[in-house]
Amino acid sequence: MRHILFDFDGTVADTLPLIFAAFRSTFQQFLGQYVTDAQILAMFGPTETVILQNTLSPDQLDAGLAHFFEMYTKEHHRVANPPEIREMLASFQEAGIRMGIVTGKGRRSADISLREWDLDRYFEVVITGDEVSAPKPNPEGILLAMKQMGISAEETIYVGDSDVDVLAGKAAGLVTVGVRWLEVTQGNGLFNPEPDYRFSDVRAFRDWVLKESRG
Numbered sequence: 001m002r003h004i005l006f007d008f009d010g011t012v013a014d015t016l017p018l019i020f021a022a023f024r025s026t027f028q029q030f031l032g033q034y035v036t037d038a039q040i041l042a043m044f045g046p047t048e049t050v051i052l053q054n055t056l057s058p059d060q061l062d063a064g065l066a067h068f069f070e071m072y073t074k075e076h077h078r079v080a081n082p083p084e085i086r087e088m089l090a091s092f093q094e095a096g097i098r099m100g101i102v103t104g105k106g107r108r109s110a111d112i113s114l115r116e117w118d119l120d121r122y123f124e125v126v127i128t129g130d131e132v133s134a135p136k137p138n139p140e141g142i143l144l145a146m147k148q149m150g151i152s153a154e155e156t157i158y159v160g161d162s163d164v165d166v167l168a169g170k171a172a173g174l175v176t177v178g179v180r181w182l183e184v185t186q187g188n189g190l191f192n193p194e195p196d197y198r199f200s201d202v203r204a205f206r207d208w209v210l211k212e213s214r215g
Helices: 016-031 037-042 048-055 058-078 083-094 107-116 140-149 163-171 202-214
Strands: 003-006 098-102 125-127 156-160 175-179 197-199
Touching: 003 140, 016 037, 016 048, 016 058, 048 058, 048 107, 058 107, 083 098, 083 202, 098 140, 125 140, 140 163, 156 163, 163 175, 197 202
Parallel strands: 003 098, 003 156, 098 125, 156 175, 175 197
Antiparallel strands: none
16 A cells, blocks of 8 residues: 545544534533533534534524634643654655545634644645535545545555444445544444454554555
8 A cells, every 4th residue: 555545533633522522612602501422423424614503593603613613722732642643644654655634524623633733744635524515424535535646546545433434435445444543433443334454553553554565
């Protein structure tokens, strides 16, 4: 393999707790409701902006969006992304492996996380939910990323932490890798369907990729 496309939240960025905190604060502030992590996770699919459009009244939306993104940004200052993920990405870049992101999150929140945790240097392309008409499991984002990078499915893998990641990768004709190496992911440890490969340790995945890329 020479190219890797990654999901973002729960895969290369430990952002799910940050997303939960920002949504919970927003719903508490504007709706007076406490929402659980599971309830927030059930809303996933559309971007954060669309989720808030679907839950807040029109007169609350602008203030609600401002509150959400303010809280989301602040959470990055409170916690750090796992250092072993940065080490993995750096080692791939050094080995000449080209990388991209295909995520369902919106452009604004993706840019916040990439900037605040200094991850943008590793990825040639970042396809967000704002750039596609259909979210995962539709393969549109993966196909768009490959087109922009000028790469083929035969030499690319897709890596993610959820069933929709596996489904999207398979639909795009890629080898799929399911990962559960962060404490908070979008699954319960199982995948349906099963990915081609599974990893629960960042360094084991890094070593496998580097070995395969040399072969």
